Amino acid sequence: MQVSVETTSGLGRRMKVQIPAEQVDRQVDSKLRQLSRTVRMDGFRPGKVPLSVVRKRYGSQVRQETAAELITQTYEQALQQENLRPAGEPDIEQTRNEAGAGLEYVATFEVFPDIEIPALDDLAIERPLCEIGEQDIDAMVEKLRRQRMTWQEVDRPAAEGDRVVIDFEGHIDGEPFSGNKASQVPLELGSGAMIPGFEQQLIGVGKGDEKTIEVTFPEDYGSAEVAGKTAQFAIRVDSVAEPVLPELDDDFARSFGVGDGGLAALREEVRRNMSRELEAAVKSRLKKQVFEAMLERAQIEVPAAFIESEVEGLIKKSGASADADIDRSRFEQEARDRVVLGLLVSEIIKQNQLTVDPDRVRRTIEDMAQSYENPQEVVQWYYSNQDMLAGVQTLVMEEIVVEWVTAQAQVEDKPQSFEELMKSVSA
Known part of the structure; x- marks a missing residue:
């Protein structure tokens, strides 16, 4: 041959x-x-x-x-x-x-490209430094109270934070538009659920009032039919209600599944949940910084076949049908980034002989299971489903790679409140 x-x-x-x-x-x-x-x-x-x-x-x-x-x-x-x-x-x-x-x-x-791990010793990474204090627990318990909030009708003008139930019909230059009217719409004033200016003009209305307001749709509004245009809405107020928060007592604690220990036990459970959220948020912030830095520094020629395969996966994940007329180019950059990261992570694992510790995988699954009613059943389910178990193993391996990169980099601890950290992660 x-x-x-x-x-x-x-x-x-x-x-x-x-x-x-x-x-x-x-x-x-x-x-x-x-x-x-x-x-x-x-x-x-x-x-x-x-x-x-x-x-x-x-x-x-x-x-x-x-x-x-x-x-x-x-x-x-x-x-x-x-x-x-x-x-x-x-x-x-x-x-x-x-x-x-x-x-x-x-x-x-x-062919597979030659993978060169970029220099990372001069990489600057900010690691969130956060402690959960009593005020953080207070704020979280208050959020739980709002989850159990009820509404009580009142006979007074509506104020911010109240809920009004309204019927409305809108017109632009005297003409109706798509979705211009609805009936029995509950709206919490100050929630930002409607376009800017809509809710503010309903402060002070009472049950049975009728009012016409004028608002302008944002230029970037989702519907081109109304974006940037000014509309008049005729509104009728069917009711005004104020929020009623439950008392912070043992009954409130029991409503969240806390039996013995009452409110103190609930606060301790809240602390544990927040600690898990905090740990996950810190990992997420570090992972984001590490992966973005690796992408920025990587000099890798990517096989077109890999990008095409990843584009197919992203299109499928988006819910589009296989025969749909899709603009594939809008998926290409994300596909390329995912391929490059995958190649870099694999090379780091290979060169440094990184392995997944089964005990760490189990601890990760057990932590994930704590938010469910029967954690042990969830753990057993993960170990009986090879695809789900493989997903957790991949997650743990990515954490190990991030830890390896972080050990090479210049890490600075940055004090941050729990609320600030959570907002930055969800942004």
């Missing part, structure tokens, strides 16, 4: 493989002889068909089958011989397959 390789582009390769005629013809003859023992043809007894007749009838078909088998066998051998790692499936073309002339084919493909 003779193999020659030509570079067609940065990662593109054109590999020509030539298999001697003796090897091909010998394999073809062997197959034809086997076929002659079993083939049935009119005018001949089974097993008595002359080889020349079988060759004339089936020779071309057997040669093509033999070529396909030899290509499958020799392609991997040729790659190993030339020390090539293809990125994706090859495009294979037979260029010669004749008796006495041997078999020749050309495989065109991209």
